[in-house]
Amino acid sequence: MIYILWIFSLLGLYFWLEYRKKQRINELLQLIENMNKKNYTMPMKQDDFSMLEDALYKLFIALVEAREQTVDNAQRQIEYLEDIAHQIKTPITSMQFSLETIEVQEASKSELLILKRQLLRLNTLSDILLKLSSLDAKEDPMKKETINLAELVEYASETVDFRRNVHFEVSDSLETLFIEGDFYWLAEAVTNILKNAYNRPLCNHIKVDSRRNPLFTSLTIQDNGGGIARENLKKIFRRFYKTPDSNGFGIGLAMAKSIVEKNKGEINVSNIENGAKFEIKFYNVT
Structure with missing residues (x-):
């Protein structure tokens, strides 16, 4: 009789440990899901799974910070690109105006034609840079x-x-x-x-x-x-x-x-x- 009770006790302990393990695994999965939804509340339990919870929490926070840093860097690069394109545009416009004035007086010089073509290329490039920065910065979906x-x-x-x-x-x-x-x-x-x-x-x-x-x-x-x-x-x-x-x-x-x-x-x-x-x-x- 004692042996039977001992066996049932061991079986009960085994099934309880298995249940507890599955419960803690589900809690870990829920923790990951909550963090993915930006809910960073950390459970205050102390058991064998606590170290794993702590490691997951730290890893997730590090990934979130790295992603935010990447987004910030990309946004800054886009802003720099836009700023450069706008700054290029200003002297190009001034140079085109001056070139038109010179052409009236020196229309026969072939060098002016070469200069004009290069200015047009620069102007086109600045427009492309602005379009690229606008496209790269577009986080919202395209219009439907x-x-x-x-x-x-x-x-x-x-x-x-x-x-x-x-x-x-x-x-x-x-x-x-x-x-x-x-x-x-x-x-x-x-x-x-x-x-x-x-x-x-x-x-x-x-x-x-x-x-x-x-x-x-x-x-x-x-x-x-x-x-x-x-x-x-x-x-x-x-x-x-x-x-x-x-x-x-x-x-x-x-x-x-x-x-x-x-x-x-x-x-x-x-x-x-x-x-x-x-x-x-x-x-x-x-």
């Missing part, structure tokens, strides 16, 4: 507007100066297709892709098309500018990456990719027979 693709492409193409003999073709399919996203940011993305095509010396035809299936609505922009070297296809969306034949800053396509992804889409590039094709997919399931 109903956008007609024809209106989007028309608005984007107005900022591209098609002075060279380039045939710009827009498919009628855009008239009836709509997507959800931020109109002005997506117009910026489309503008950058159009400029990339237009800036290719061999390009004299740019075609914009679209299609819709149950999964996504796509917008394709293709050109006949000779295509992109295979080794550059995976690099073309990297920020500040420039192909050898590029006259840009290596920012436009990277910005386009970032904008599209922030609008819950994706962008891909491939070579076609005589040029390149960019395809933007906007998924119908949100």
Whole structure:
């Protein structure tokens, strides 16, 4: 009888310890969940799990502080970038005004044309820096507007100066297709892709098309500018990456990719027979 009571006592003790262990594990999980919700209240229990609780608490607080420090550093860098861009803008504006005055008097000097081109590049770069800082600092979601693709492409193409003999073709399919996203940011993305095509010396035809299936609505922009070297296809969306034949800053396509992804889409590039094709997919399931 004593042995039976002893065995039952051991079994009771075992099950109680197992129950207590599971309870403390659940309390540890709850502690992690509370800290994730920014509730840093520390339980005042003293047992074998207390050291683990203390270690988890210290680790979590260290991670929170590191994350906050990273966010603060990123915000400061963005502010510095904006400040630099604005400071660049002021002397550029002054120099452009002075250059216009000089051109009236010395219109025949070729050096003035070179200076003017460089000033325009600096002015463009300062605008890009401001757009980049604004995009990087944008913590809020992009606006979710109903956008007609024809209106989007028309608005984007107005900022591209098609002075060279380039045939710009827009498919009628855009008239009836709509997507959800931020109109002005997506117009910026489309503008950058159009400029990339237009800036290719061999390009004299740019075609914009679209299609819709149950999964996504796509917008394709293709050109006949000779295509992109295979080794550059995976690099073309990297920020500040420039192909050898590029006259840009290596920012436009990277910005386009970032904008599209922030609008819950994706962008891909491939070579076609005589040029390149960019395809933007906007998924119908949100």
